[in-house]
Amino acid sequence: MVSISKTVPSYSFGLGALSGLGNFLSTRRVGNQKTLFLVDDYFAKSPILSKLPLQPQDLLELVSTKKEPTTDGIDALIQKLQAHHKDISTVVGMGGGAVLDTAKAVSNLLTNGGKAEDYQGWDLLKVPGVFKIGIPTLSGTGAEASRTCVMLNEKKNLKLGMNSEFTLFNHLILDPELTMSVSREQYFYTGMDTYIHCIESLAGSFRNAIGDAFSHQALELCKQVFLSDDMQSAENRQKLMVASYFGGCAIANSYVGVVHPFSAALSVVLGLPHCLANCIVINVLSEFYPKETDLFHTLLHKQNISLPKNITANLTETDFERLYLSTIIHEKPLKNALGEKFKEVLTREKCEEIFKRM
Ligand code: ZN
Numbered sequence: 001m002v003s004i005s006k007t008v009p010s011y012s013f014g015l016g017a018l019s020g021l022g023n024f025l026s027t028r029r030v031g032n033q034k035t036l037f038l039v040d041d042y043f044a045k046s047p048i049l050s051k052l053p054l055q056p057q058d059l060l061e062l063v064s065t066k067k068e069p070t071t072d073g074i075d076a077l078i079q080k081l082q083a084h085h086k087d088i089s090t091v092v093g094m095g096g097g098a099v100l101d102t103a104k105a106v107s108n109l110l111t112n113g114g115k116a117e118d119y120q121g122w123d124l125l126k127v128p129g130v131f132k133i134g135i136p137t138l139s140g141t142g143a144e145a146s147r148t149c150v151m152l153n154e155k156k157n158l159k160l161g162m163n164s165e166f167t168l169f170n171h172l173i174l175d176p177e178l179t180m181s182v183s184r185e186q187y188f189y190t191g192m193d194t195y196i197h198c199i200e201s202l203a204g205s206f207r208n209a210i211g212d213a214f215s216h217q218a219l220e221l222c223k224q225v226f227l228s229d230d231m232q233s234a235e236n237r238q239k240l241m242v243a244s245y246f247g248g249c250a251i252a253n254s255y256v257g258v259v260h261p262f263s264a265a266l267s268v269v270l271g272l273p274h275c276l277a278n279c280i281v282i283n284v285l286s287e288f289y290p291k292e293t294d295l296f297h298t299l300l301h302k303q304n305i306s307l308p309k310n311i312t313a314n315l316t317e318t319d320f321e322r323l324y325l326s327t328i329i330h331e332k333p334l335k336n337a338l339g340e341k342f343k344e345v346l347t348r349e350k351c352e353e354i355f356k357r358m
Helices: 015-025 047-051 071-080 081-089 097-112 184-201 209-226 234-252 260-270 273-284 289-304 319-330 333-340 347-358
Strands: 010-013 034-040 059-063 090-097 129-138 150-153 158-163 170-176
Touching: 010 015, 010 090, 010 319, 015 047, 015 090, 015 129, 015 170, 034 081, 034 097, 034 234, 047 170, 059 097, 059 289, 071 097, 081 090, 090 097, 090 184, 097 129, 097 273, 097 289, 129 158, 129 289, 170 234, 184 209, 184 234, 184 260, 184 273, 184 333, 209 234, 260 319, 260 333, 260 347, 319 347
Parallel strands: 010 170, 034 059, 034 090, 090 129, 129 170
Antiparallel strands: 150 158
16 A cells, blocks of 8 residues: 655754754744744743743743643634734744644644634645644654644534644754653653554554554654653653654554543543543553553553542443543544444443443
8 A cells, every 4th residue: 555644844853952943933034924932831930931032023822731722722812813813924832742733723724714623634624824833842742743733622522633734843843951841740641642652553454664663663762761760861851752753753654543532532521631541541451452551551660650540430321421422433543443343342331341440
């Protein structure tokens, strides 16, 4: 099978790479055009914020990451920026996966118009978005490399992105200095997102040799980082940043599997953040990923990280029904993992039994 794949065309990589942003932006400014900076509100009081090369005409929006990006939240942001739409020539997203995804969605809507939910699906965008630059400050989601931007559509109980080549960033700044202050738990959960992307891609049926090579290399880097005594050393932060990028490239060439649909349901119904939800799911999925779950447990113990327990203990039948529906809606990854007849494997009862183990 011949597959066509597109990746991010350029990136700056290395400790201190952020300091080159000002020069890069100056090559892109024409007249009084504005750069829109969308920055994780985690940095609201950080000195990093003052290092950003904002010009007087530029716009800065702090993005809250308490919740995953929602279609309503993206629409509200677009509405707020309405007076500036035509003057924004570059969007810079700096933060974790949620902020990067927000930046991608905003960039796309600025040129495509309409509402965020109009583009939830595959190849629905008509034109490229505004030039977008991604600056990850967490490593693992692969959002910097992927061709999607995941959003929760709360009305439709749907977690789905704008899957399109137009969603890819035009440029990345990969600076491992930016992941220095991440908490141990967050660092682990987010790093495991890469691990899970790769094991799901490699276990699936929609694969190609390039995606596999990205997955193998990212997995190798994840093992080196999370089996070491100091997972957050400068060297390991650099390795995890590369692993995250490769993991994102891996899923751009294939699909995820069983973990992400269950994880998405936990985000939709219980509001759990993506990377934590993934860890809670893979922790109990040894029937689908035996060796991979074993290694996950090894890494969890090595890093002395504990996961929340009994998170579904107080749920009602209605909640389990919503969890089931929000899981099986993800047909592409589930077909990738379990084949066309995935609903015969993941019955309503089976899903409830799996959720009850979490
Ligand atoms: Zn993920």
